[in-house]
Amino acid sequence: MTIRGLAAAALLITGSGLVPPAPGAAALEVGRKFPQLVLPLLEGEPLSVGAFRGRKLMLQVFASW
Amino acid sequence: MPGWHEKTAELQAQGRLQLAGIVQEQHPERARLFMLWKQMSWPVMVDSLNLLGVEVVPITLLIDEAGVVQAVNPDAGALERFLGREPAEAEPAFTATRPEPLKQAEDLFHWGSRSDLHRVVEIYGSALERQPDDAPSAFRLGVALRRRYDSPERREGDFQASVRAWQQALDLNPNQYIWRRRIQQYGPRLDKPYPFYDWVPRARREIAERGGTPVALPVEPSGAEFASPGDFGTGSPAPAGEPDAEGRIHRDEKGFVLLESTVVPDRLEPGGTARVHLAFRPNAEIQAHWNNEVGGLVVWLRPPDGWQVDARVHDVAGPPAPVSLETRRVEFEVRVPGGPLRDEGIPGYALYYVCEDVGGTCLYRRRDFVVPVRTGR
Numbered sequence: 001m002t003i004r005g006l007a008a009a010a011l012l013i014t015g016s017g018l019v020p021p022a023p024g025a026a027a028l029e030v031g032r033k034f035p036q037l038v039l040p041l042l043e044g045e046p047l048s049v050g051a052f053r054g055r056k057l058m059l060q061v062f063a064s065w
Numbered sequence: 066m067p068g069w070h071e072k073t074a075e076l077q078a079q080g081r082l083q084l085a086g087i088v089q090e091q092h093p094e095r096a097r098l099f100m101l102w103k104q105m106s107w108p109v110m111v112d113s114l115n116l117l118g119v120e121v122v123p124i125t126l127l128i129d130e131a132g133v134v135q136a137v138n139p140d141a142g143a144l145e146r147f148l149g150r151e152p153a154e155a156e157p158a159f160t161a162t163r164p165e166p167l168k169q170a171e172d173l174f175h176w177g178s179r180s181d182l183h184r185v186v187e188i189y190g191s192a193l194e195r196q197p198d199d200a201p202s203a204f205r206l207g208v209a210l211r212r213r214y215d216s217p218e219r220r221e222g223d224f225q226a227s228v229r230a231w232q233q234a235l236d237l238n239p240n241q242y243i244w245r246r247r248i249q250q251y252g253p254r255l256d257k258p259y260p261f262y263d264w265v266p267r268a269r270r271e272i273a274e275r276g277g278t279p280v281a282l283p284v285e286p287s288g289a290e291f292a293s294p295g296d297f298g299t300g301s302p303a304p305a306g307e308p309d310a311e312g313r314i315h316r317d318e319k320g321f322v323l324l325e326s327t328v329v330p331d332r333l334e335p336g337g338t339a340r341v342h343l344a345f346r347p348n349a350e351i352q353a354h355w356n357n358e359v360g361g362l363v364v365w366l367r368p369p370d371g372w373q374v375d376a377r378v379h380d381v382a383g384p385p386a387p388v389s390l391e392t393r394r395v396e397f398e399v400r401v402p403g404g405p406l407r408d409e410g411i412p413g414y415a416l417y418y419v420c421e422d423v424g425g426t427c428l429y430r431r432r433d434f435v436v437p438v439r440t441g442r
Contacts (some may be wrong), residue, residue, distance in 0.1 A: 006413050018282040028119065031153070033132045037117065039087065039110035040175050042097045048109050052083055056148060058073060060086040061117065064099035065250070065261040 102268035116415040200237035207231040224327040257294040262286035317430035321419040336403040352422035357383035366413040371402035410435035
């Protein structure tokens with residue numbers, strides 16, 4: 001799926017009226033579902049990690065500094 | 066992170082693994098430049114507000130096809146096992162809810178216009194009034210204030226207010242290193258764990274050398290963000306060569322140039338060090354602009370007895386154009402003496418060449434100022 005496709009999937013999530021949770025660090029425990037948080041991509045379009053369902057994902061939480 | 070990128074390139078090409086990122090930065094365009102430099106093209110989301118709640122970076126997560134977190138900061142063996150594993154049964158997602166106004170603030174911050182930042186600031190400010198120990202709202206208020214400071218919607222004091230809000234958040238949760246980094250980013254060298262954006266010039270050079278175009282940064286890293294950790298400096302130089310020791314230059318009574326000062330951290334304890342940011346802007350209301358034909362902006366500092374600044378004189382050259390409108394920035398570090406302190410200021414003055422479109426006059430002017438410094442807790 002392209003970034004554009006992923007963004008479209010995220011829009012579907014936001015459009016569905018689901019309110020993304022405010023997860024907190026507890027959300028990142030092994031065995032829990034990753035929170036359905038919709039965030040802007042660096043290019044501006046919305047995306048949720050939920051858009052990667054059905055694929056194995058390595059997610060990097062980082063800063064460039 | 067680039068290490069994982071290289072190790073997983075083949076897995077990505079085979080379609081066995083997808084990479085994505087979430088960046089925890091105030092200025093996300095810098096992450097775009099970083100990604101371009103490192104030639105990493107996977108999708109990266111921006112979480113400047115720290116909605117994810119992580120306290121440190123970097124964190125690597127392995128998430129399976131059902132959206133379940135399977136590993137945190139895995140080694141190569143854990144990645145191998147993850148790739149061969151079927152999706153697992155999951156504990157439900159963490160579903161803490163938050164009041165609708167805060168949700169609105171997040172939406173406006175992410176998807177609204179620049180003018181919506183006023184409402185974002187208002188919402189987080191109100192949340193803090195209702196609940197002063199709401200640390201995440203204090204941090205997010207700081208993020209929104211700094212974002213507004215970097216926009217044409219800026220209000221005087223926004224940068225200082227953002228530092229104050231971040232400090233409030235950190236006082237409530239001193240273990241939150243993402244929040245701590247936000248202050249250190251703009252703060253003094255003594256507090257820095259590393260230089261934050263010293264890689265930017267190299268990234269630009271290397272992207273250009275391979276024929277690319279570096280990502281334009283709407284907010285250039287400031288001196289604080291390039292500065293290396295280290296000592297305070299060699300002490301205050303002797304005040305020889307003061308440019309207007311007798312105060313003979315006419316004062317800028319018309320307000321051709323506006324000054325905003327920010328002190329990071331917001332409060333200083335005895336013996337502490339702070340980084341001071343001065344921003345000089347031509348006053349748009351009277352259509353003032355810099356005159357670059359003679360010289361640049363000079364700042365001279367007169368710290369109180371016992372206080373040290375790392376340099377007393379600062380010189381900012383203008384661009385190679387006869388006139389210009391840019392914001393001219395000066396940064397310096399100050400160390401206050403040990404022992405009891407009271408709120409005080411750092412006096413100084415700026416000398417500059419300015420013109421006014423309305424009257425068509427160009428003048429050399431002096432502006433005296435005192436940078437307010439808060440002390441104690």
